[in-house]
Amino acid sequence: MQVSPIGLGCWQFSKGKNLVGRFWPALPQETIAQVVKASVDAGITWFDTAEVYGGGESERALAQALKTVGVPPGTVTVASKWWPLARTAGSITGTIDERLRCLHPYPIDLYQIHQPFSLSPVSAQMKAMAKLAEAGKIRYVGVSNFAAKRMREAHRALALHGLHLVSNQMKYSLLDRRIEQDGVLDTARELGISIIAYSPLEQGILTGRFHEPESSPQNLSRMRRMSGNYRPASLARSRPVIEALKEVAKAHQATVAQIALAWLLQAHGDAIVAIPGASSVRQVQSNAGAMQIELTASEIAALSKVGAR
Numbered sequence: 001m002q003v004s005p006i007g008l009g010c011w012q013f014s015k016g017k018n019l020v021g022r023f024w025p026a027l028p029q030e031t032i033a034q035v036v037k038a039s040v041d042a043g044i045t046w047f048d049t050a051e052v053y054g055g056g057e058s059e060r061a062l063a064q065a066l067k068t069v070g071v072p073p074g075t076v077t078v079a080s081k082w083w084p085l086a087r088t089a090g091s092i093t094g095t096i097d098e099r100l101r102c103l104h105p106y107p108i109d110l111y112q113i114h115q116p117f118s119l120s121p122v123s124a125q126m127k128a129m130a131k132l133a134e135a136g137k138i139r140y141v142g143v144s145n146f147a148a149k150r151m152r153e154a155h156r157a158l159a160l161h162g163l164h165l166v167s168n169q170m171k172y173s174l175l176d177r178r179i180e181q182d183g184v185l186d187t188a189r190e191l192g193i194s195i196i197a198y199s200p201l202e203q204g205i206l207t208g209r210f211h212e213p214e215s216s217p218q219n220l221s222r223m224r225r226m227s228g229n230y231r232p233a234s235l236a237r238s239r240p241v242i243e244a245l246k247e248v249a250k251a252h253q254a255t256v257a258q259i260a261l262a263w264l265l266q267a268h269g270d271a272i273v274a275i276p277g278a279s280s281v282r283q284v285q286s287n288a289g290a291m292q293i294e295l296t297a298s299e300i301a302a303l304s305k306v307g308a309r
C-alpha cells in the first residue's frame with residue numbers, strides 16, 4: 001500500500017452528529033469539498049474516516065466531496081474503521097455493506113479495527129477482516145490503539161489467513177511520545193507495520209495558536225476543552241516545545257505546525273505517516289506543505305529532546 005506521508009483525517013467531517021461527532025463543529029458540505037480538493041491539489045493521496053465519526057456522516061461527506069470535486073474512484077486511498085465497542089466480530093462482516101454504501105462509489109482500501117475493546121478475541125476479528133479481503137470488500141487490514149502485545153497477536157492471527165497487518169493507528173506527536181516507550185514503535189518496525197499518527201498536532205496545540213495571548217479556547221467544544229490541554233497550566237508546560245518549533249520554523253520559513261509534522265515524518269525513517277485533520281483550506285494546504293520540508297539531523301535531535309521533557 002503506497003500513500004503520501006500526510007493523509008487527511010476526516011473526523012472533522014462528522015457534521016456534529018452523534019457523541020463522537022460533536023467534538024468538532026459541523027462543517028458545511030461546501031467547506032468539506034473545498035478541503036478535500038485542496039488536499040488532492042496539495043499532493044495528499046489518502047483520507048482517514050470511520051464509522052463512528054458521526055455514525056457514517058464523515059464517510060458520506062467524504063465520498064460526496066470526492067465526487068463533487070471530480071476525483072475518480074480508485075485514484076485516492078480511503079481508510080475507514082469498524083467500531084468494536086460492545087460488538088462481536090460478526091458485526092465486522094454484518095456492517096461492511098453499510099460502510100460501502102456510505103462511501104459509495106469509493107472502495108475501502110484500508111479497514112481498521114478502531115480500538116481494542118470488543119466482545120470477540122483478536123483472532124476472530126482478524127478472521128472476519130480476512131473474509132472481507134477475500135470477498136474483495138476491503139484491500140488491506142489495519143488496527144488502531146493496539147498495544148504492542150495485541151498488535152503482535154493481530155499480526156500473527158492475520159498471517160494465518162495469508163495477510164499482512166499493514167498499520168496501527170496511534171496517537172503520536174511531539175507532545176505525546178508514548179509509542180516510543182511502550183514497545184509499539186519497536187514492534188511495528190520489527191513486523192513491518194506502519195504507524196499512522198493521529199492527533200499529530202495535538203488537536204491544534206502544536207500549531208502554537210493557543211499559546212498566543214489573543215487565543216480563545218473557550219470557543220472550542222466542551223468535549224475538546226475537557227482534554228485539559230488548553231488550560232493555562234498545560235499550555236505553560238507545552239510552551240518550550242512551541243518555542244523550539246518556532247526557532248526551527250524561522251530557519252525554514254515555515255510554520256510551527258509544519259515543523260511539528262515534518263519532525264513526526266522524519267524522526268523515525270519512513271515508519272510513520274500522519275493524518276492531521278483540518279477545518280479549512282488554509283489549514284490543509286499548510287499541513288501538506290510539511291511534506292516539502294527537510295529537517296537537519298540536529299534539528300530533529302533538538303526537537304526530540306525538548307519534546308521528551
Ligand SMILES: NC(=O)c1ccc[n+]([C@@H]2O[C@H](COP(=O)([O-])OP(=O)(O)OC[C@H]3O[C@@H](n4cnc5c(N)ncnc54)[C@H](OP(=O)(O)O)[C@@H]3O)[C@@H](O)[C@H]2O)c1
Pocket residue numbers: 008009010011012048049114144145169170197198199200201202203204205207209257275276277278279282283284286287
Ligand atoms: N484512531 C483513533 O482513535 C483516532 C482518534 C483521534 C483522531 N483520529 C484521526 O486522526 C485525525 C487527526 O486527529 P485530530 O483531529 O484528533 O487532531 P489533529 O490533527 O492534531 O488536530 C486537528 C485540528 O487542529 C487544528 N489545525 C489543524 N491544522 C492546523 C493549521 N495548519 N493551523 C491551525 N490549526 C490547525 C484544527 O482545529 P480547528 O478545527 O479548531 O481549527 C483541526 O481541526 C482525525 O481527523 C481522525 O481521522 C483517530
